[in-house]
Amino acid sequence: MSDNKYDVLTVGNAIVDIIARAEEDFLVRENITKAAMNLIDADRAEHLYAAMGPAIEASGGSAGNTAAGIASLGSKAAYFGKVSNDHLGKIFTHDIRAIGVDFDVSPLEGNPPTARSMIFVTPDGERTMNTYLGACVELGPEDVDADVVAQSQVTYFEGYLWDPPRAKDAIRLSAKIAHENNRKVAITLSDSFCVDRYRSEFLELMRSGTVDMIFANDAELKSLYETSDLNSAVSAVKSDVALAAVTLGEKGSLVVSPDETEEVAAHKIEKLEDTTGAGDLYAAGFLHGLTSGRSMADCARIGGLAAAEVIQHIGPRPQVSLKELLAQSGI
Amino acid sequence: MSDNKYDVLTVGNAIVDIIARAEEDFLVRENITKAAMNLIDADRAEHLYAAMGPAIEASGGSAGNTAAGIASLGSKAAYFGKVSNDHLGKIFTHDIRAIGVDFDVSPLEGNPPTARSMIFVTPDGERTMNTYLGACVELGPEDVDADVVAQSQVTYFEGYLWDPPRAKDAIRLSAKIAHENNRKVAITLSDSFCVDRYRSEFLELMRSGTVDMIFANDAELKSLYETSDLNSAVSAVKSDVALAAVTLGEKGSLVVSPDETEEVAAHKIEKLEDTTGAGDLYAAGFLHGLTSGRSMADCARIGGLAAAEVIQHIGPRPQVSLKELLAQSGI
Numbered sequence: 001m002s003d004n005k006y007d008v009l010t011v012g013n014a015i016v017d018i019i020a021r022a023e024e025d026f027l028v029r030e031n032i033t034k035a036a037m038n039l040i041d042a043d044r045a046e047h048l049y050a051a052m053g054p055a056i057e058a059s060g061g062s063a064g065n066t067a068a069g070i071a072s073l074g075s076k077a078a079y080f081g082k083v084s085n086d087h088l089g090k091i092f093t094h095d096i097r098a099i100g101v102d103f104d105v106s107p108l109e110g111n112p113p114t115a116r117s118m119i120f121v122t123p124d125g126e127r128t129m130n131t132y133l134g135a136c137v138e139l140g141p142e143d144v145d146a147d148v149v150a151q152s153q154v155t156y157f158e159g160y161l162w163d164p165p166r167a168k169d170a171i172r173l174s175a176k177i178a179h180e181n182n183r184k185v186a187i188t189l190s191d192s193f194c195v196d197r198y199r200s201e202f203l204e205l206m207r208s209g210t211v212d213m214i215f216a217n218d219a220e221l222k223s224l225y226e227t228s229d230l231n232s233a234v235s236a237v238k239s240d241v242a243l244a245a246v247t248l249g250e251k252g253s254l255v256v257s258p259d260e261t262e263e264v265a266a267h268k269i270e271k272l273e274d275t276t277g278a279g280d281l282y283a284a285g286f287l288h289g290l291t292s293g294r295s296m297a298d299c300a301r302i303g304g305l306a307a308a309e310v311i312q313h314i315g316p317r318p319q320v321s322l323k324e325l326l327a328q329s330g331i
Numbered sequence: 332m333s334d335n336k337y338d339v340l341t342v343g344n345a346i347v348d349i350i351a352r353a354e355e356d357f358l359v360r361e362n363i364t365k366a367a368m369n370l371i372d373a374d375r376a377e378h379l380y381a382a383m384g385p386a387i388e389a390s391g392g393s394a395g396n397t398a399a400g401i402a403s404l405g406s407k408a409a410y411f412g413k414v415s416n417d418h419l420g421k422i423f424t425h426d427i428r429a430i431g432v433d434f435d436v437s438p439l440e441g442n443p444p445t446a447r448s449m450i451f452v453t454p455d456g457e458r459t460m461n462t463y464l465g466a467c468v469e470l471g472p473e474d475v476d477a478d479v480v481a482q483s484q485v486t487y488f489e490g491y492l493w494d495p496p497r498a499k500d501a502i503r504l505s506a507k508i509a510h511e512n513n514r515k516v517a518i519t520l521s522d523s524f525c526v527d528r529y530r531s532e533f534l535e536l537m538r539s540g541t542v543d544m545i546f547a548n549d550a551e552l553k554s555l556y557e558t559s560d561l562n563s564a565v566s567a568v569k570s571d572v573a574l575a576a577v578t579l580g581e582k583g584s585l586v587v588s589p590d591e592t593e594e595v596a597a598h599k600i601e602k603l604e605d606t607t608g609a610g611d612l613y614a615a616g617f618l619h620g621l622t623s624g625r626s627m628a629d630c631a632r633i634g635g636l637a638a639a640e641v642i643q644h645i646g647p648r649p650q651v652s653l654k655e656l657l658a659q660s661g662i
Binding site: 056095 | 351352380381383384385386387388389390399417418419422425426427429430644645646648650651
């Protein structure tokens with residue numbers, strides 16, 4: 001086994017978020033599926049931006065947010081994802097490096113431009129995403145740095161990577177390298193509609209042992225097993241993967257292994273502002289706990305703590321040191 | 332007199348803010364004057380960005396923030412300022428139009444790029460700005476739309492406009508048009524170091540009647556009269572201008588006219604997050620009150636309400652409808 005240079009390597013679509021508040025009827029009028037990640041093309045992106053209220057820009061991307069959270073907790077993280085060498089790409093690169101994540105995938109020269117996601121935050125705090133994948137479609141196996149994979153305790157990637165054409169090849173290669181080095185591989189199911197698009201492939205990843213662990217929210221897990229009953233989905237996942245962390249929003253989370261299901265309460269918050277990044281930061285906290293030898297219940301608690309920070313402000317990444325928050329929490 | 336198409340026209344440096352949290356010792360190490368607007372060149376901008384933590388981007392610029400606040404309160408606002416036709420320029424233009432401000436100054440084709448200010452928010456909530464003026468140096472009298480000035484009840488501009496070379500000519504022209512149409516002209520003194528750079532010119536604007544009203548915080552007013560005593564500065568300003576609104580941070584504000592000085596308490600807040608935009612939004616609230624016929628004390632209260640909203644989150648512009656906040660406030 002190589003050195004433990006990294007606790008976690010995350011791989012995902014490298015995206016800058018464009019975030020604005022919006023009313024429910026805006027989503028209806030624009031025919032946008034609420035709470036989901038809606039894929040859009042360049043024309044639709046232009047149309048929606050013209051219709052969007054005043055926004056702020058913040059680096060995002062699910063696995064990018066997770067890497068940022070892991071670094072903020074004091075663990076060592078690396079990231080693979082594809083930006084273009086344009087202004088948004090420079091912003092993405094600056095932000096992920098500035099929080100302490102190693103990110104050295106070479107940017108695309110020229111078009112398509114860096115991916116952006118227009119995120120509408122409704123008064124209930126729910127976020128609805130509209131993603132133009134841009135340069136992400138160019139991520140492929142040639143972007144996998146085998147040394148980084150070999151040196152990472154866990155390689156974690158997004159289900160969203162099944163949307164661009166060649167990223168899944170990068171993932172299969174990474175998983176192979178990871179397992180050759182006795183490392184663990186994890187996936188987040190990303191979004192219930194994403195699960196619907198790639199259900200059989202995700203199940204194959206689990207059943208073939210390509211992934212050792214999954215992250216999902218209740219909607220995604222139910223979509224995976226095409227059931228409306230969470231208990232059935234939880235029973236089913238036990239025979240498909242060694243470890244599943246299932247988030248239940250304000251009800252906390254479940255840690256599911258073939259032998260047992262552990263329930264952990266959500267971290268208390270004062271006011272929900274914006275759910276963007278909640279699942280990403282839960283995964284960050286969980287993986288920080290896992291790679292630092294914590295109990296499963298503590299992994300879930302640290303996940304809850306990190307998620308609680310990010311949903312109490314606009315934007316998908318922590319605004320304060322999660323390491324300090326964790327130290328103060330007594331977990 | 333022309334129609335009242337606009338309640339307020341604001342004129343300023345069109346800037347996109349790049350905002351990150353930082354510790355006090357970062358400012359010391361980088362030799363940055365705390366709480367001030369520090370002007371920087373392109374090389375310094377590159378150096379500071381490399382040293383900066385993870386950031387978010389948000390449209391800013393003092394008078395731009397004021398225009399956004401006025402629109403959010405339901406008044407009609409227009410804006411003059413210069414961006415380039417680059418990505419940040421498109422962001423600035425989108426955001427100010429999306430909140431309802433008329434902004435039709437033609438963008439600069441090519442270099443210099445759109446202005447940006449790197450803002451460091453320290454744990455005490457204070458903001459420290461580092462501004463690369465970029466395309467702002469090209470704002471001049473040719474950008475003044477005389478009809479817009481003539482149709483605006485108040486033309487309001489930044490003292491910061493004395494930094495670029497030709498913006499002051501745009502201001503003198505606008506003031507002339509405004510007064511020919513029996514309109515009012517207001518200035519914000521912007522920053523105590525800015526006052527130090529242009530003290531005699533600002534006093535001349537006041538004493539010649541080029542401006543009818545000033546906005547200042549206590550540090551700026553004391554700098555204007557080179558005194559450490561606020562009372563002396565308040566006495567002095569009474570003979571120089573018909574109306575002065577002086578903000579005192581958590582102590583509220585003073586409305587000063589030759590005949591009287593009225594004290595208004597600050598609006599209560601839960602937690603100070605980021606003072607960026609506090610003065611700008613105070614001016615927005617005050618001018619909304621003024622152009623809708625409110626009493627001076629109510630103008631100051633509406634200013635305090637708008638400032639309170641913006642200092643309770645990261646970013647220089649309102650995140651919720653100030654019109655609704657005002658309706659709920661009972662002011």
